[in-house]
Amino acid sequence: MNQETQHRQHHINLLPGEAAPTVLVPGDPGRVELFAELMDEAWKVAEKREYVTYTGKKDGVLVSCTSSGIGPSPTAIGVEELIRIGCKNIIRMGTCGALQPNMKAGDMIIATAAVRGERCTEEFISIDYPAIADYRIVRASIDACERLGLTYHLGIVRTHDAFYLESPWAFGDYKGRLQKWLDLGVLAVENESSTIFVIASMQGVRAGTILLSGNPIFGEGEDDPDLEEHKKDLVRVGIETAKILHEMGLDQ
Numbered sequence: 001m002n003q004e005t006q007h008r009q010h011h012i013n014l015l016p017g018e019a020a021p022t023v024l025v026p027g028d029p030g031r032v033e034l035f036a037e038l039m040d041e042a043w044k045v046a047e048k049r050e051y052v053t054y055t056g057k058k059d060g061v062l063v064s065c066t067s068s069g070i071g072p073s074p075t076a077i078g079v080e081e082l083i084r085i086g087c088k089n090i091i092r093m094g095t096c097g098a099l100q101p102n103m104k105a106g107d108m109i110i111a112t113a114a115v116r117g118e119r120c121t122e123e124f125i126s127i128d129y130p131a132i133a134d135y136r137i138v139r140a141s142i143d144a145c146e147r148l149g150l151t152y153h154l155g156i157v158r159t160h161d162a163f164y165l166e167s168p169w170a171f172g173d174y175k176g177r178l179q180k181w182l183d184l185g186v187l188a189v190e191n192e193s194s195t196i197f198v199i200a201s202m203q204g205v206r207a208g209t210i211l212l213s214g215n216p217i218f219g220e221g222e223d224d225p226d227l228e229e230h231k232k233d234l235v236r237v238g239i240e241t242a243k244i245l246h247e248m249g250l251d252q
Contacts, residue, residue, distance in 0.1 A: 009081035012053060012066060013046040019064040020055055021251040022089040022242040023082055024235075027070050027192060031093070035065040035235050051078055061251075063242040065093075072120035072161060072195040079199050079207075088252065089245055090207045091137060092196050093238040095231075096157065096188035097167050098213040099181060105224035108152040108237055109187050110141045111209035114194035117160035121198040131159070131194035132201065136250055137208030137241070144240035150233055155187045157211065159194035168217055175218065182218055206250065210237050 008015050024035060029052040036042035042056025050069030055062065066082060068075040079090055096109065103109075114131040116122075121131070138154070145152040158181050164170050166178055166189045178189065193209040200207035212234040214224050224230060245251050 004086055005084045009084060011049060011077050012051040012081045013048040014053060014081070014085050016085040018045045018055065019053060019066065019082065019085060019087055020062040021087060022063055022091070022245055023087045024063065024065040024091050024093045024238040024242065025068050025078065025196070026065065026093045027068055029067040031231065031235065032065045032067050034232065038232065038235055038239060039063070050074055058239050059243060061243045061246045063239060068192065071191050072118040072159070075192045075195045076120050076199060079196050083200070083203050083205050088205055089137060089250065090196055090200055090205060091238060091241060092193055092209040093234060094190060094192065094211055095214065096190040096211040098188045098216040099178060099218060100153070100187055101216050101219045103153060103213045103216045103219070104151070105213065105215050106226060106230040106233065107213040108145050108150050108234065109157065109211040109213055110138060110152055110154050111157045111193050111211065112138055112154060113156050114197055115156065115158040115186065116194045116198070117158050118194060119161060120195055124198060124202060129198060131197040133197055133208045134206035136248065137206050137245070140241045140244040140248065141208055141210050141237065143244050144237045147240055148233070148236055150237065153187055155185065157193055157209065158186050158189045159191060160189060161191070163191060178217060188213070210234065210241065
């Protein structure tokens with residue numbers, strides 16, 4: 001079902017060759033600017049709506065970063081268009097609502113799969129189709145965290161549509177709504193991963209997710225005082241993962 005094309009894409013505004021084979025995908029366009037700061041060199045390639053793209057080099061390896069905006073629908077559009085211009089590795093790089101109380105602020109979460117709590121991907125294929133991260137990207141993400149000396153957790157995350165139902169900013173008994181996922185060992189809730197996994201898998205493209213843990217929803221403590229530095233760590237992990245995929249010969 002690969003849909004590669006030579007045309008400039010309507011939303012991300014990119015042509016084939018303007019993005020690297022490995023693309024990091026944060027929701028926040030501001031995190032693309034942070035990516036550019038952490039590269040050896042980087043240049044803005046496109047900016048349209050929520051989709052901002054920089055391409056650059058780190059230790060000689062070409063990597064791109066494209067923001068997706070918040071939620072499944074804009075993420076689906078961005079991922080479909082990245083695949084159409086020939087991108088081979090698509091890695092979500094985001095924040096989340098961490099669930100397990102053993103997690104600490106600044107820990108990384110590497111998703112092996114995602115609960116399909118969103119409905120966007122049901123327009124592509126039935127709920128029977130799993131949302132699974134590519135094992136090679138999972139392996140590269142683990143190696144990246146270990147190279148950088150960062151604590152990580154490995155497992156399933158939950159993707160859903162309604163941010164204000166399952167987050168610390170939600171109304172009512174949001175902890176009650178999240179309790180079953182905590183009990184089932186789900187590591188975090190977020191809004192994009194299952195969309196990326198399903199679309200990429202259906203088109204034969206590798207996909208993965210690296211998330212930053214804030215203070216867990218069921219844990220104790222105030223907001224993360226080192227959040228900005230931890231966001232830099234998240235982007236460093238994404239860049240290092242891209243470098244490892246290159247070393248593995250998987251950026252083509």
